[in-house]
Amino acid sequence: MEHRIIDQQLDLLRDKLLLLGGTTEAALERAMRSLTARDSDLAREVLEGDKIIDQMELEIDRFSVEILALQQPAAHDLRFVISVAKITPILERIADHAGSIAEAALILNDEPELKKYIDLPLMADNAAEMLRTALDAFTSEDAAASRRIIEQDKIIDKCYHRVFDELITMMIDNPATTASAAHLLFVAKHLERIGDYVKDICELNVYLTEAAFIKHSPKLEAA
């Protein structure tokens, strides 16, 4: 069939999701920059921008329900709408983590710089790259790419453990750093969680393209 009524709506739904994805990526990048460049104005902008992301989430929810109710998608179309409806709150949560990083930046930027940030930007770059490629893989319905991205989460996890150990040591050695180090620990945890969320997006892309649920199935993840 050369053209179906539902196609236009599915395209629009995809566009809305990608716009949310792009906005979330930007929020993460800006939140990290507000921390590393000690730019509190930028941190406040990130927090302000979260309202727009919340609105985007609501709009995608509304539109997904409308497509389900009015177009009765089946098979691949159904999996697509379900995947979008499940990826949307994941993106919103990633943006919330970006907001939390911006909040930490607001506090840390008022304190003397504890240390040069090396591992945290590395973690953030990895997370942002994972998110960008995960959304690309979703757009091109590339399940193999999604599986590769899932593997990348291990790099972020390793980084997190290194940062964790380093900050705990710092707190023990110099208790005066505890408050700032604790905030940095939270930032690291936010980035680690973002990696997990991107994994969830990748699993949903495998569901979309192969109709397979790989969540909680390590064997299928590696297939």
Next chain:
Amino acid sequence: MSKISVSDLNFFYGKAQALHDISIDIQEREIIAFIGPSGCGKSTFIRTLNRMNDTIPIARVEGKVTIDGKNIYEPNTDVVSLRRKVGMVFQKSNPFPKSIFENVAYGIRINGIHKNKADLNERVEKALNDAALLGEVKDRMNTSAFGLSGGQQQRLCIARALAVQPEVILMDEPASALDPIATQKIEELVVELKKQYTIVIVTHNMQQAARVSDRTAFFMLGKLVEVNPTQKMFTNPNEKLTEDYITGRFG
């Protein structure tokens, strides 16, 4: 001003009342779908909009139906020109036992719409094109319409309705006798036609109403229970009866 405005319409077959106090406005270039269980009055109602019920001797109408502000039940109404303005497509395709070309040309000829032979050809081609059929029949215009598939015959009937330049098209179960692919073609066509026409469609198929219409009206036992934007009707209807019907609890 609404394209069609119905107020306090009651309809009787002899002593039996088939429609009770129907009031509804239909806007220009909208697709409105009528749904409801068999015998709920939706087909009877659609037929009051171009006075098709006049052909039933015991039928009687009370109330007002205006199209472009003019009451079509006024005694001086020209019913032929009304039906030209408000065309109709039926459940079962009913092509004339003539060629494809003649089926579409018929209405143009009897209404004297065309200027000359070339103009007639042009109008027939345009109507077939607008009904998304021209590509499939242009090499066999002079063959019998009965040689077409069911879906093609139904689109031919739509072309025949379009040829006399109506403003409103009434469709009474236009796809109920067709397979899913032919149905999909009709639905796509209906959405396309909305750009130019006001479309009133009666359907047993709730999903069809959901897919194509801007607003949906739910009829039951001759009464209009609810009319609302289709998105609202299928996600959060106002009436419990509507909810029960669209979720399959009865009907």
